[in-house]
Amino acid sequence: MKFLKIFIVFLIINFGALGIGSWLMAEGPQGDWYLTLEKAPWTPDGWVFGAAWTTIMICFSVYMSFLYLKRPTQKIIVLFAIQFILNVSWNFIFFHQKLVDIALIDIVLLTIIVTAFLFTYVKDLKAKSLFILPYLIWLCIATSLNLYILLYN
Template identity: 25%
Template sequence: MDIWLFLLFLAATFAAGATGGLFPTGEWYKSLNKPSWTPPNWLFPVAWTSIYLLIAFAGARVAVLDGNAYAMAFWGLQIAFNTLWTPVFFGLRNMKASLPIMAGLWLAVLGATITHFQVDTLAGLAFVPYLVWVTVAAALNLAMLRLNPDQKALQLRDLDPS
């Protein structure tokens, strides 16, 4: 595997993950009703760091192989949805609008998992933890929406600092 290519994919994953720093969970998230099976807060950065390392590895392995077009397209699609979900859920506090994004993310990760397996078994395996995590995240997103029906999303005008 080309280390420079891996570092490029890793930069893409951590750029997507930077939205977590731009839109932290904060008091709003702490105040929400959550299902009993919500993962502990410490697990989120551990899981995402591991997932980002794995999918950067998968992308770098598959990028140089013949027949990688669909795998690379799904890799790009999943990182785009990944980048978008955090600002909508945590930034705008819009649990309802984040659901279709989560659905797109789940489908993109499923597509990436399948197409990476078709090109390289190790790359496909590297996507499996991500698919499991996004499945839990989607269920959590839906459960939190149901448990907090009166939560109002922020409007863009609410974000204006002036």
């Protein structure tokens, strides 16, 4: 029961981040600016982003729930808060402000934080650490997409 309560809290926070991020991105991927960019050949179709982020946030909520139950420390909360801010702000920086270079810095920092979660707590969570892998894999893909746009536009 304790896991379920914490899991629901993390689900609300993580899906809240997606909602805030969507709200902050103005027209986002449907806007003229984005549609006219030269995008990487491996850029997924639009529907993939929604499916990926839904899966990622469910898995990340499971991961954070296990981690918080194992180590309910201030450090975990601070890392999670930094991750939240970087995740939400990328949408604003990239889509709303069109600052592709600053967005790249943001997403690299986000990738570092998620990687730090994985490697710092793998001994504590063991196989449960697999729940953070979809997030890390997606961030690597998204970082490559951001970099491509920076280099070719």
